[in-house]
Amino acid sequence: MSNKLNHSMSLAKPDALDITTKQKVALAIGIIGLIILVLALFNTNFPNKGLFLTLSLVSIALGTIIYSREAYLTKLEGIKNDGQWFKSISSRGVWGWVLGLILTGFYIVLYFYPHFLGLGKDGAENTGLISLFDPLSQLLSGRNASQWFVYGTLYTIAILAFGYKFILKYRHNRYQQIRTVSVMFFQLGFAFLIPEFMYVMNSDLPYYDLKSMWPLNYYIFDEWSVNGFLSNGNIGLALILFGIITIFVISPILTYKYGKRWYCSWVCGCGGLAETAGDSFRHLSSKKMSAWKIERWLIHLVLVFSVVMTTAMVYTYLGYDKNDFWLTRGLFITLVIGFLTLVFALVMFFRGKELGKDAKYGAIGLFSVIAILLIMHFTGTTDNVFYIKGSSLRSAYGIYIGSIFSGVIGTGFYPILGSRSWCRFGCPMAAILGFQQRLFSKFRITTNGGQCISCGNCSNSCEMGIDVRHYAQKGENIVRSSCVGCGICSAVCPRGVLKLENDSMKGRINPTEVLLGNDVDLMELVNQK
Amino acid sequence: MEHIVIIGNGISGVTLARHIRKLSDKKITIVSAETDYFFSRTALMYIYMGHMKFEHTQPYEDWFWKKNRINLKKGYVKTVETKSKTLHFAEGDILQYDKLVIATGSKPNKFGWPGQDLDGVMGMYHKQDLENLEKHAPNKDVCKRAVIVGGGLIGIELAEMLNSRSIPVTFLVRESSFWNGVLPEGESEMINRHIKNHHIDLRLSTNLKEIKSDKNGKVKSVIIEETGEELDCNVVGLTAGVSPNINFIKDSEIETGRGVKVNRYLETNIPDVYAIGDCAEQHDPIGNRRPIEAVWYTGRMMGETLAQTICGNRIAYKPGHWFNSAKFMDIEYQTYGWVFGGKGRPDHEQHFHWKHADDTKCITVAYHKDTKEFLGINTFGIRMRHETFDTWLTEKRDVDYVMNHLPEANFDPEFYSKFENEILSAYNNQLQTV
Numbered sequence: 001m002s003n004k005l006n007h008s009m010s011l012a013k014p015d016a017l018d019i020t021t022k023q024k025v026a027l028a029i030g031i032i033g034l035i036i037l038v039l040a041l042f043n044t045n046f047p048n049k050g051l052f053l054t055l056s057l058v059s060i061a062l063g064t065i066i067y068s069r070e071a072y073l074t075k076l077e078g079i080k081n082d083g084q085w086f087k088s089i090s091s092r093g094v095w096g097w098v099l100g101l102i103l104t105g106f107y108i109v110l111y112f113y114p115h116f117l118g119l120g121k122d123g124a125e126n127t128g129l130i131s132l133f134d135p136l137s138q139l140l141s142g143r144n145a146s147q148w149f150v151y152g153t154l155y156t157i158a159i160l161a162f163g164y165k166f167i168l169k170y171r172h173n174r175y176q177q178i179r180t181v182s183v184m185f186f187q188l189g190f191a192f193l194i195p196e197f198m199y200v201m202n203s204d205l206p207y208y209d210l211k212s213m214w215p216l217n218y219y220i221f222d223e224w225s226v227n228g229f230l231s232n233g234n235i236g237l238a239l240i241l242f243g244i245i246t247i248f249v250i251s252p253i254l255t256y257k258y259g260k261r262w263y264c265s266w267v268c269g270c271g272g273l274a275e276t277a278g279d280s281f282r283h284l285s286s287k288k289m290s291a292w293k294i295e296r297w298l299i300h301l302v303l304v305f306s307v308v309m310t311t312a313m314v315y316t317y318l319g320y321d322k323n324d325f326w327l328t329r330g331l332f333i334t335l336v337i338g339f340l341t342l343v344f345a346l347v348m349f350f351r352g353k354e355l356g357k358d359a360k361y362g363a364i365g366l367f368s369v370i371a372i373l374l375i376m377h378f379t380g381t382t383d384n385v386f387y388i389k390g391s392s393l394r395s396a397y398g399i400y401i402g403s404i405f406s407g408v409i410g411t412g413f414y415p416i417l418g419s420r421s422w423c424r425f426g427c428p429m430a431a432i433l434g435f436q437q438r439l440f441s442k443f444r445i446t447t448n449g450g451q452c453i454s455c456g457n458c459s460n461s462c463e464m465g466i467d468v469r470h471y472a473q474k475g476e477n478i479v480r481s482s483c484v485g486c487g488i489c490s491a492v493c494p495r496g497v498l499k500l501e502n503d504s505m506k507g508r509i510n511p512t513e514v515l516l517g518n519d520v521d522l523m524e525l526v527n528q529k
Numbered sequence: 530m531e532h533i534v535i536i537g538n539g540i541s542g543v544t545l546a547r548h549i550r551k552l553s554d555k556k557i558t559i560v561s562a563e564t565d566y567f568f569s570r571t572a573l574m575y576i577y578m579g580h581m582k583f584e585h586t587q588p589y590e591d592w593f594w595k596k597n598r599i600n601l602k603k604g605y606v607k608t609v610e611t612k613s614k615t616l617h618f619a620e621g622d623i624l625q626y627d628k629l630v631i632a633t634g635s636k637p638n639k640f641g642w643p644g645q646d647l648d649g650v651m652g653m654y655h656k657q658d659l660e661n662l663e664k665h666a667p668n669k670d671v672c673k674r675a676v677i678v679g680g681g682l683i684g685i686e687l688a689e690m691l692n693s694r695s696i697p698v699t700f701l702v703r704e705s706s707f708w709n710g711v712l713p714e715g716e717s718e719m720i721n722r723h724i725k726n727h728h729i730d731l732r733l734s735t736n737l738k739e740i741k742s743d744k745n746g747k748v749k750s751v752i753i754e755e756t757g758e759e760l761d762c763n764v765v766g767l768t769a770g771v772s773p774n775i776n777f778i779k780d781s782e783i784e785t786g787r788g789v790k791v792n793r794y795l796e797t798n799i800p801d802v803y804a805i806g807d808c809a810e811q812h813d814p815i816g817n818r819r820p821i822e823a824v825w826y827t828g829r830m831m832g833e834t835l836a837q838t839i840c841g842n843r844i845a846y847k848p849g850h851w852f853n854s855a856k857f858m859d860i861e862y863q864t865y866g867w868v869f870g871g872k873g874r875p876d877h878e879q880h881f882h883w884k885h886a887d888d889t890k891c892i893t894v895a896y897h898k899d900t901k902e903f904l905g906i907n908t909f910g911i912r913m914r915h916e917t918f919d920t921w922l923t924e925k926r927d928v929d930y931v932m933n934h935l936p937e938a939n940f941d942p943e944f945y946s947k948f949e950n951e952i953l954s955a956y957n958n959q960l961q962t963v
Contacts, residue, residue, distance in 0.1 A: 076726060076727065076858075076859055077859060077889075078858070078859030079580075079859070081578075081579070081580040082578050082579055082580070082693040083578070083579035083693070084579055084580060085579045085580070085581060085582050086579040087579075172859075173942065173945075174942075174944040174945055174946070175942045175943050175944050175945070178944055283581075288590060289590060446940075448912070448914060448915050448916075448940055449852070449914070449915025449916050449919065450826055450829075450852065450915060451826075451852070451854050451863065451915055453569060453571040453572075453825050453854075454540070454569040454571075454572075454588045455569045455571050455572035455575065455586065456569060456572055456575075456581055456585045456586050456587075456588065457572070457575060457580065457581065459585065460580065460581045460585045469588055470588075473588060487942060487943075490942050491942070492580075494856040494861065495854040495855075495856065495861065495863070496854065496861050496863055496912035496913075496940060499912070499940050499941075499942060500942065500943060501943075513548075513551070513833075514833045515829070515830075515833075516849070516915055516916060516919060517826055517830060517848065517849050517850070517852055517915070517919070518830040518833055518834065518848055518849055519830075519834065519844070519845075519846075519847040519848060519849060520849055520923075521844075521847070522833065522834060522837065522844060522847075523849075525837075526833075526837075
């Protein structure tokens with residue numbers, strides 16, 4: 001046997017393992033729902049749009065529900081990963097690539113060619129797919145749908161339906177169930193319904209997903225957004241203050257107590273989709289050391305980009321009325337530089353030794369950001385920073401990071417790169433939370449003494465590409481900035497070795513050479529060094 | 530530079546090589562006929578089940594070996610010449626060593642059953658066994674039924690593997706209840722029921738008489754000793770235990786029994802030749818341990834220990850408190866200290882057994898009936914902390930203390946239901962009725 005997988009090229013029967021008749025029926029129901037959407041996309045004019053939209057969404061959800069019930073409820077509770085590396089769709093086979101192409105295509109159209117979806121230009125009526133969603137949008141907020149409303153609805157349906165599937169798959173595991181109910185709740189309520197209702201209450205308020213924090217919602221400090229909030233009296237002011245408090249106060253406290261998982265795998269929408277619809281692809285993330293190296297560079301570069309971009313944006317519009325506002329450009333730049341320096345100083349003071357040579361990279365990073373900001377300050381004119389328009393910087397970020405990286409690659413490449421490539425390689429929010437998780441948090445994954453058998457199930461199922469086994473087989477706790485605390489490594493471990501915990505900071509990082517269970521004198525001799 | 534040659538690239542040999550590298554600059558060569566790189570043998574089952582690919586069972590990336598200057602040689606050692614310190618390979622070449630470590634692990638037992646070498650009969654130990662299974666049992670159309678002979682840890686894993694591809698399994702177990710030589714009665718019976726719940730045809734107190742062949746030398750059926758019943762099948766898994774894989778040194782001067790005989794320092798009768806892992810046999814057992822310990826963890830510990838000796842700090846293999854773990858289909862099992870099943874239980878060992886109503890969780894606590902000293906625990910379906918029990922065993926805590934502090938040892942994921950109160954009240958009730 002060669003261990004190369006023999007992917008069947010047959011589209012009719014690509015998988016090694018069969019599905020039951022009931023599952024085939026369920027698939028058919030789901031596909032009917034999708035076909036309605038496709039027909040709408042190609043401008044089929046449905047007579048009663050509300051009815052067909054309902055039919056479509058209900059079919060998709062129902063198909064997923066029936067399929068999952070047949071897959072999991074017919075078997076005893078336990079780990080259900082049989083055949084995941086045999087199935088074409090979940091092992092980069094033909095179906096995986098087909099799905100990847102469809103998803104990336106969808107994202108490209110969504111972000112760059114929304115008129116193909118039927119978005120009415122300059123106030124014209126919607127057509128095609130978007131018009132199919134008009135009745136639902138009218139119902140919720142009294143306006144016609146946009147491409148974002150279509151996307152938001154499908155996104156929410158995906159999290160709810162596949163969330164249900166995930167809960168069944170892990171019906172023996174309460175951590176997984178509660179966490180999944182949480183992401184389903186936050187997506188449905190905070191990301192989908194509440195912004196629509198806020199619009200009903202006050203149509204001038206910018207879209208605001210309360211659970212989304214800067215720098216993930218990089219647009220919150222844009223001029224239109226800030227103006228939108230500020231021109232809306234106390235409620236607007238309260239919202240933007242809440243936005244600032246979440247990132248500077250609430251998030252650090254929660255991350256200290258629970259690790260970044262409180263956000264990444266309990267609240268966040270990107271994480272929510274990855275954990276539910278993306279669950280079938282989690283094992284595809286690369287665990288190679290080389291991937292980890294790329295990850296560390298890429299994610300921190302995006303973070304630097306987002307900090308510089310946001311600062312430049314705010315800086316540009318602070319300039320308009322110099323004397324009206326206490327926050328002048330000079331003061332703002334000073335505050336930003338002061339804050340970054342303070343963070344760096346605190347980290348060096350408390351964790352300098354631990355960081356070792358990474359401290360050098362941190363220092364280089366900090367000083368380059370400060371240098372960039374100073375250059376910007378002294379070369380900037382009213383519109384230009386670094387001789388380019390501040391707004392170009394912002395739109396570059398929006399296109400390359402906000403759209404292409406997080407959407408097209410992040411989600412479109414689920415079947416190729418695994419479910420969390422955005423969270424892992426790109427998300428600046430994850431970089432900030434991860435930095436804190438690594439250095440100032442009570443969270444860790446505890447390794448259970450000497451019980452590891454190096455089987456690799458934990459590493460295989462880590463969506464963030466952490467080689468969990470590398471730590472577990474040394475009896476060392478896993479304290480990694482990228483860990484989103486999904487808890488699947490712990491669930492799939494056949495020997496009960498891993499446990500997600502919040503405990504004291506002392507002894508949290510515990511490298512060992514000889515594991516528990518051996519001669520106590522030998523352990524003492526070797527581990528003391 | 531001293532040349533250390535390790536035969537076998539399993540957990541024992543690789544742990545040894547890693548530790549020697551940490552401690553010294555010696556030249557290290559690992560020899561294996563099985564695979565190019567170290568993989569986790571315990572994970573073979575997950576490849577067949579499609580949870581992982583073979584590459585995922587390799588704990589170190591391929592560059593690791595070069596970076597750590599550990600030479601890997603693929604080859605089958607035919608003979609060992611200890612006088613000239615030379616290995617002769619089946620491929621014809623030779624290799625000189627200064628120190629030799631035998632870490633060749635085990636091979637599946639075959640007890641002379643008629644037909645045991647037919648096509649379609651296999652163990653489940655080596656990577657080649659997995660390849661063989663993939664060939665003979667790719668799906669339920671090619672393999673209409675598989676028969677597994679021998680009810681131990683590998684047998685139940687093989688049953689789980691075949692089950693994952695919907696291949697009907699008949700599981701022949703010699704004992705009157707699954708693994709009851711090791712597991713106490715209540716646990717063993719719970720696992721019987723769990724196996725049957727997976728629609729596996731479990732036959733207890735049943736022995737294999739012979740395996741019958743079709744005209745092409747392939748398995749056709751098996752005959753059962755007790756009833757004479759003939760069962761049609763395409764695959765027979767022989768999982769009646771393992772024994773040391775040491776045929777290649779039988780003609781050398783190295784002393785062997787069932788395994789390679791070693792003293793407490795893991796040294797054989799020949800200077801500069803050592804043996805570790807499954808294939809090493811202690812002259813005298815250590816404590817309650819068997820002279821041959823065919824367990825992942827003990828292999829690793831021997832590797833950790835021998836590295837010190839080879840690097841000039843001669844120390845004895847002196848393992849700490851016994852622990853082990855396994856998974857029976859969906860039920861995880863851990864054990865700390867000693868809990869005896871049907872075989873070898875000392876008279877003073879008394880048990881407290883608790884089982885959850887859902888029939889997938891139970892614990893057995895062993896203690897000394899006079900002194901009340903806590904001796905060990907078996908836990909099924911509830912994860913417990915190794916470190917906590919290790920400490921309690923060292924401190925020689927009594928059973929009351931352990932039962933009252935059980936929540937400290939809980940290692941289940943967050944939000945899981947806790948059973949310690951139920952367990953404690955069952956324990957207290959039992960004391961009242963006794």
